[in-house]
Amino acid sequence: MGITREDILNWLDEAPMGEVMQLVKDIEDKYDVSATAAAPVMMGAMPGAAAGEQEEEKTEFEVVLKEYDAKNKIKVIKVVREVTSLGLKEAKDVVEGVPSTIKEAASKEEAEEIKKKFAEVGGVIEIK
Numbered sequence: 001m002g003i004t005r006e007d008i009l010n011w012l013d014e015a016p017m018g019e020v021m022q023l024v025k026d027i028e029d030k031y032d033v034s035a036t037a038a039a040p041v042m043m044g045a046m047p048g049a050a051a052g053e054q055e056e057e058k059t060e061f062e063v064v065l066k067e068y069d070a071k072n073k074i075k076v077i078k079v080v081r082e083v084t085s086l087g088l089k090e091a092k093d094v095v096e097g098v099p100s101t102i103k104e105a106a107s108k109e110e111a112e113e114i115k116k117k118f119a120e121v122g123g124v125i126e127i128k
Contacts, residue, residue, distance in 0.1 A: 069122030
């Protein structure tokens with residue numbers, strides 16, 4: 001037969017968190033989806049929400065550099081300069097001071113684009 005949904009759920013229960021997170025990232029990359037895309041839909045269906053009450057969709061996001069691969073520090077600094085227009089010293093200070101806010105009030109699309117740029121050079125971005 002093949003692997004069942006139950007087999008996958010059992011594996012998720014036993015797998016190290018790092019492997020689970022990598023699996024989620026692989027699924028997002030391979031199928032061009034986002035694990036966070038379903039969160040607003042699920043939250044609207046949560047018990048306790050009043051009928052007809054809708055939560056406003058967030059339109060502005062904060063982009064935060066959480067960490068980076070030290071061997072790619074110069075590349076990360078270059079990306080900071082590219083997305084912020086900061087000077088070299090200021091960009092270096094931002095990178096060395098992680099976690100650091102890279103951009104405030106960014107659109108969802110802009111935040112995702114920034115996240116992709118940092119991922120290419122070993123930077124980990126959190127979108128708030």
